[in-house]
Amino acid sequence: MSSDEVYSRISKNNKHMGPIGHILLWIVFFLFVFFLLGCGLFTYYAATAPNISYNTLSSDNSTTIYDKNGKVVSRLGMQNRDYVKSKDIPDNLKNAIISVEDRHFYSDKGVDPVRIVKAAVSNVFGSGGLQGGSTLTQQLVKLSVFSTKSSDQTLKRKAQEAWLAVQVDKAYSKQQILEFYINKVYMGNSAYGMQTASEVLFNKPLSELNLSQTALLAGLPQAPVSYNPVNNPKYAKARRDQVLTAMVKNKTISQAEANKAMKENVQAGINKDTVNNTPTQKDEKYADAYISQVTQELTKKGFNLNAGNKVYTNLDMDVQKKMYDLANSSDSNIAFPDNKFQVGATMVDPNNGKVISMLGSRKQDVAFGLNRAVQTDRSSGSTMKPLMDYGPAIEYLNYPTYQTVKDTPYTYPGTNIQLNDFDNRHEGNITMRKALVESRNIPAIRTLETVGIDRATNFLKGLGMTFEQPLTLQNGIGAYISTEQEAAAYSAFANGGTYYKPYLIDKVVSPTGDTDSFETQSNNAMSESTAFMITQMLTGVINDSNGSGTAARISGLNAAGKTGTTKYPDSQAGSVPDDASMDSWFTGYTRNLSLSVWTGYDHPLEAGNYISQSQTEIAQQFYKEVMSYASSGLPNKNWTKPDDVVKTHTDGSDQYYIEGHAGDLKVDNANTEAQKVDQNKVVTNNNQNNNDQNKNNDNKSNNGTNASNEQNPSNNNQNNNNQNNQNNNNNNQNTQNNNNQNNNQNNQNNQNTQNNQNNNNQNNQNTQNNNNQNNNQNNK
Structure with missing residues (x-):
């Protein structure tokens, strides 16, 4: 009708x-x-349902992971499944599964109409997806051809599941359907199928399990992680007992049998050594850390690992193998001190946030072990200075690269904690560029103090860095971040100011052909001028003779970067050498790639687990080898100066300022050519003084509590400071040997001899201590 x-x-x-x-x-x-x-x-919906076949139902539904070129990197689950035929499956296991999952399994036709109606009503009137409406046959269909994402449990999918379940029920016997299900479900510990899980947990086949162990296995598929008997014995016992109770209700065992099984320890017979330590396949060892992060990213995006999805990643397998071989091969160009010495590294494409490669460890055989590329419990040392100190100073205060900063004795406000530089010396007034190139700590903290913690914290937030505890001044020379975070943050310097959140997965294709493509979040983290000026200073870290990162220099490659080391706490004084470090970092970038490297020991307080001064360069060497390899064939572009940035030359280097914010540059430009000639004479005299001082001063002491322990070449080329005399006319730190020369350069000092004498008296102690080191440094 x-x-x-x-x-x-x-x-x-x-x-x-x-x-x-x-x-x-x-x-x-x-x-x-x-x-x-x-x-x-x-x-x-039924007409548009995917096809289902014997191969689909019986095959493994492992997640396949591909690199950026579409080559298979890993098949999660496929390598760890032992198929068991129906005749070899114990009746107790079949009864347990049916009792807890689908009591009417033998009588239904693949669907339960009452469940379907309830699920439909829930989907129409409820706020969540469809749950609790599936028969055992429908669950098999879902595992075989559909995504198991909760967001995909729609009315359409539920209708298609029901239709296909009816077809499966018609085509196969109940025993075959049970066989398919028992071999397909994910059981945790990288095991697919209950036969495999039995071997992993108990080191024996299903046929040898007792009732308690059988019930435990039957309950695992609902939540294999939550019900893991090793990690969560309380919940595992509750689930096992729930299965036993369902079996009693379904009259497949007696209450007495259930009570006896419930009294058994849920961990009885379990081989804890095999649980959670499934070995990786040989061809997966290169990308272990990367694959581990992919699985975590999949979970966050709502995908399950047992859905048979194809996961296409941003992994460059060639670069990944280079990283692995460099860290693990006996033919490596890097002399690691021992096998306990660890490396964590992440390479990112600065123009889109794609994670290209990731190394989580060296000399590690456990699958998905500690991934040191993403750990955030080690201080980043001086690699924090561009991010927290000098970047905000340019962004918010319009500092030029030649901004005068003070390298004078400093005590953290409100404490008696003194901050020192790597050489335990003070250079007086120097440029910001020089302070960053030589990685001097005191100017960095003084700059952060001027910027303010609030503005620095906001700047870091724009670079994807948030912290549970409020930041302090000490964090300006070290914060707890990962190589992944730092590679992404430095990428904003490389690309002109845009932060891209790092990501590993490009797209996911489900068994039905549905494709989810992914991009990343991005935001404008800083102005183009800030990014450019920081980059120009960081090129000096690598290329200047007095830079702290010269071991990372790659001939002919346009690159910038920063070193970082952290010292031992004062409580360890005497137990490690004075120049020992706990962590050593190098983070660098080109226009195409950004790479952050951490090196150190997992337990740095144990005897012998320290990084010597020479070993701090291992991070730079690792960076150099990987970046050289990865940059081969890529365009070697240099950075282009923004229109609002002005280039000049002072302090012996190319310097930059934002138009309209030249600062004290005008004083320097007022010098006559004659004055410049006199200045050159001063430079010549003081180069000799500095050489004499360097020969007599090898003290590379620690930098104070929580300070960076950065090491620089011994010859600091202090003659560059002479040019700062032209910018500062108020105070004169020169010794009497150079008073006449400085008087020629400073007309104001010529007019006031008495003031010069007073200044010399005030600085007399500093002059004696530093023996001509500060002859040409002027405090503004």
């Missing part, structure tokens, strides 16, 4: 019915229409 005929009969009978009868008839009419629409929709 058509809807028109129904409507016609209702109209004819309207004359003989009261109001209640009319309402009831209309309700019947709308229910009939709704039923017809439902049937039509179900027919459409």
Whole structure:
């Protein structure tokens, strides 16, 4: 009967019915229409359902991971499945599964109409996806051809599951369906199928399990991680007992048998050495850390690992193998001190945030072990200075690269903690560029103090860095971040100011052919001028003779970067050498790639687990080898100066300032050529003084509590400071040997001999201590 005929009969009978009868008839009419629409929709959904076959039902549904070129990197689960035939599956296991999952399994036709209706109502009127409406056959269909993401549990998918479950029930016996299910479910510990899980947990086949162990296995598929008997014995016992209770209710075991099994320790017979330590395949060892992060990213995106998805990543397998071989091969160019010495490294494409490669360890055989590339419990040392100190100073205060900063004795406010530089010396007034190139700590903290913690914290937030505890001044020379975070943050310097959140997965293709493609979040972290000026200073870290990162220099490659080391706490004084470090970092970048490297020991307080001064260069050497390899064939572009940035030359280097914010540059430009000649004479005299001082001063002491322990070449080329004399006319730190020369350069000092004498008296102690080191440094 058509809807028109129904409507016609209702109209004819309207004359003989009261109001209640009319309402009831209309309700019947709308229910009939709704039923017809439902049937039509179900027919459409069924017609568009994917195909299902014996191979689909019986094959493994491992997650396949591909690199950026579409080559298989890993098949999670496929390598760890032992198929078991129905005749070898114990009846107790079959009964346990049916009792807890689908009591009407043997009598239904693949679907349970009551469950379907409840699930449909939940989907229409509820706020979540469809859950609790699946028979055992429907669960098998879902595992075989559908995504198991909760967001995919829609009315369409539920209808298709029901249709395909009916087809499967017609085509296969109940025993075959059980066989398919028992071999396909994910059981945790990288094991697919209950036979495999039995071997992993108990080191024996299903046929040798007792009732308690059988019930434990039957309950695992619902939540294999939560019910892991090793990690969560309390919840595992509760789930096992739930299965046993269901078996009693389904009359497959007696209450006495259930009570006896419930008394057994849930961990009895479990081989804890094999649980959570499944070995990787030989061809997966290169990308172990990367694969580990992919699985975590999949979970965060709502995908399950047992859905048979194809996961296409941003992994460059060639670079990944280079990283692995460099850290593990006996032919490596790097002389690691021992096998306990560890490396964590992440390479990112600075133009889109794609994680290209990731190394989580060296000399490690356990699959998915500690991934040191993403750990955030080690201080980053001086690699923090561009991010927290000097970057914000340029962004918020318009500092030029030649901004005068003070390298004078410093005590953290409100404490008696003194901060020192790597050489335990002070250079007075120097440029910001020089302070960063030589990685001097005191100017960095003084700059952060001027910027303010609030503005520095906001700047870091724009670079994807947030912290549970409020930051302090000490964090300006070291914070707890990962190589992944730092590679992504430095990428903003490389690309002109944009931060891209690092990500590993490009797209996921489900067994049905549905594709989820992914991009990343991005934001404008800083101005183009800030990024450019920081980059120009960081090129000096690598290329200047007095830079702290010269071991990372790659001939001919346009690159910038920063070193970082951290010292031992004062409580360890005497137990390690004075120049020992706990951590050593190098983070560098080109226009195409950004790479951050951490090196150190997992337990740095154990005897012998320290990094010597020479070993701090291992991070730079690792960077150099990997970046050289990865940059081969890529365009070697240099950075382009923004229109609002002005280039000049002072302090012996190319310097930059933002237009309209030249600072004290005008004083320097007022010098006459004659004054420049006199200045050169001063430079010549003081180079000799500095050489003499360097020969007599090898003290490379620690930098104070929580300070960076950065090491620089011994010859600091202090003659560059002479040019700062032209910028500072108020105070004169020169010794009497150079008073006449400085008087020639400073007209104000010529007019006031008495003031010069007073200044010399005030600085007399500093002059004696530093023996001509500070002859040409002027405090502004």
